[in-house]
Amino acid sequence: GAVVSQHPSWVICKSGTSVKIECRSLDFQATTMFWYRQFPKQSLMLMATSNEGSKATYEQGVEKDKFLINHASLTLSTLTVTSAHPEDSSFYICSAREVSGRAYEQYFGPGTRLTVT
Amino acid sequence: GQNIDQPTEMTATEGAIVQINCTYQTSGFNGLFWYQQHAGEAPTFLSYNVLDGLEEKGRFSSFLSRSKGYSYLLLKELQMKDSASYLCAVMDSNYQLIWGAGTKLIIKP
Numbered sequence: 001g002a003v004v005s006q007h008p009s010w011v012i013c014k015s016g017t018s019v020k021i022e023c024r025s026l027d028f029q030a031t032t033m034f035w036y037r038q039f040p041k042q043s044l045m046l047m048a049t050s051n052e053g054s055k056a057t058y059e060q061g062v063e064k065d066k067f068l069i070n071h072a073s074l075t076l077s078t079l080t081v082t083s084a085h086p087e088d089s090s091f092y093i094c095s096a097r098e099v100s101g102r103a104y105e106q107y108f109g110p111g112t113r114l115t116v117t
Numbered sequence: 118g119q120n121i122d123q124p125t126e127m128t129a130t131e132g133a134i135v136q137i138n139c140t141y142q143t144s145g146f147n148g149l150f151w152y153q154q155h156a157g158e159a160p161t162f163l164s165y166n167v168l169d170g171l172e173e174k175g176r177f178s179s180f181l182s183r184s185k186g187y188s189y190l191l192l193k194e195l196q197m198k199d200s201a202s203y204l205c206a207v208m209d210s211n212y213q214l215i216w217g218a219g220t221k222l223i224i225k226p
Contacts, residue, residue, distance in 0.1 A: 044216045091157075108162075
């Protein structure tokens with residue numbers, strides 16, 4: 001089956017620094033990747049949708065200058081949390097949709113737990 | 118607006134059967150998904166329904182009624198490892214997933 005990896009799986013950073021999270025589709029090509037954030041005991045919240053080679057589409061309320069998304073290839077998307085603050089501490093999950101797959105097939109990465117101190 | 122409703126928490130006994138309901142109101146419909154999420158982990162796919170009726174997959178079954186905007190996930194022969202959150206999500210007309218808040222299922226011995 002299709003596999004999506006994320007790196008790192010967890011990260012601790014100091015307030016004011018930037019953190020980059022990678023999302024890779026390992027055995028398929030993904031035209032579209034999605035970035036989610038999940039706070040404890042809450043459901044997934046879509047942050048942005050990124051299409052390979054074009055600018056990401058951000059959901060309302062998500063600061064595009066703070067959460068930089070780059071989808072440079074069909075197998076890699078990155079999320080950079082800039083000038084991180086403690087309130088950015090969360091579980092970040094990406095998912096990827098296959099190029100030739102049916103519209104509904106999305107595969108999730110294992111998630112990255114970010115803690116900002 | 119778009120809305121997905123499911124119970125916040127349910128408790129069931131090991132070996133029993135539990136049904137988790139989900140109602141939805143979305144702009145367009147391109148299928149309904151159920152995901153299982155253990156604490157601290159990403160969601161894993163359980164089922165996908167786009168036509169009315171029951172889809173059975175081992176101990177898990179999922180039902181859909183599009184006219185009623187209603188689905189349920191049925192878990193049989195419950196095991197302790199089934200303790201998790203179960204997320205209902207609907208794909209809207211733009212092929213975006215609209216997520217419910219999730220149902221935390223607690224299994225007791």
